[in-house]
Amino acid sequence: xxxxxxxxxxxxxxxxxxxxxxxxxxxxxxxxxxxxxxxxxxxxxxxxxxxxxxxxxxxxxxxxxxxxxxxxxxxxxxxxxxxxxxxxxxxxxxxxxxxxxxxxxxxxxxxx
Amino acid sequence: xxxxxxxxxxxxxxxxxxxxxxxxxxxxxxxxxxxxxxxxxxxxxxxxxxxxxxxxxxxxxxxxxxxxxxxxxxxxxxxxxxxxxxxxxxxxxxxxxxxxxxxxxxxxxxxxxxxxxxxx
Numbered sequence: 502x503x504x505x506x507x508x509x510x511x512x513x514x515x516x517x518x519x520x521x522x523x524x525x526x527x528x529x530x531x532x533x534x535x536x537x538x539x540x541x542x543x544x545x546x547x548x549x550x551x552x553x554x555x556x557x558x559x560x561x562x563x564x565x566x567x568x569x570x571x572x573x574x575x576x577x578x579x580x581x582x583x584x585x586x587x588x589x590x591x592x593x594x595x596x597x598x599x600x601x602x603x604x605x606x607x608x609x610x611x612x613x
Numbered sequence: 614x615x616x617x618x619x620x621x622x623x624x625x626x627x628x629x630x631x632x633x634x635x636x637x638x639x640x641x642x643x644x645x646x647x648x649x650x651x652x653x654x655x656x657x658x659x660x661x662x663x664x665x666x667x668x669x670x671x672x673x674x675x676x677x678x679x680x681x682x683x684x685x686x687x688x689x690x691x692x693x694x695x696x697x698x699x700x701x702x703x704x705x706x707x708x709x710x711x712x713x714x715x716x717x718x719x720x721x722x723x724x725x726x727x728x729x730x731x732x733x
Contacts, residue, residue: 538715540715540718540719540720542658542720544658549708549723549724549725549726550650550658550708550720550723551723552718552719552720552721554718555715555717555718555719556715556716556718559717559718561717561718561721591657593657593658595658595719597715597718597719598715600660600663600672601660601672601674601675602648602660602663602719603660604657604658604659604660605657606657607657607658
């Protein structure tokens with residue numbers, strides 16, 4: 502199974518400042534079709550998770566362009582160019598290529 | 614509006630059974646793969662089970678294999694999770710999620726979740 506790790510697990514950020522979350526997989530997520538099967542989800546307090554980024558770097562519908570994803574193989578990054586108060590929550594990366602789909606432990610972003 | 618609504622959660626004793634349902638609306642349910650994902654109190658997300666659009670391909674997490682059964686009724690636009698031999702560690706909020714095969718994201722629509730508590 503793919504084991505996903507994230508760092509940091511807690512991320513205090515000043516509004517307007519950038520933020521970056523790292524995600525690492527125990528095995529390569531690069532498929533032979535050239536796509537990296539990693540998703541990023543945000544779960545706000547008391548809410549269901551929502552899809553932010555798919556295939557490593559594609560923003561889901563309606564996701565603001567301050568969110569971006571990058572990386573390939575085993576190392577991925579979610580970046581927020583300028584954090585806003587509404588970005589508070591727990592961010593999860595997930596291996597999306599094959600079952601069992603596995604999530605990282607989550608990174609809790611808080612605004613200072 | 615695309616929507617998933619779970620129901621059927623509740624309090625059950627260890628060893629007991631529960632059947633969760635997920636009602637889909639706003640999209641052609643029969644064309645989509647579906648999954649169950651759970652979240653234990655204060656913990657992260659854990660994928661539980663997958664079913665393809667026709668119900669002919671099914672997968673489970675090792676933690677629930679042999680105890681849980683996923684199924685669907687495309688005529689009723691509904692997804693189910695039959696949970697047997699429940700354990701305390703099955704206590705969680707259970708979400709159903711629409712599965713896009715990873716091509717545009719794996720889980721692009723989530724329900725609001727239904728809480729399951731396994732306790733005596």
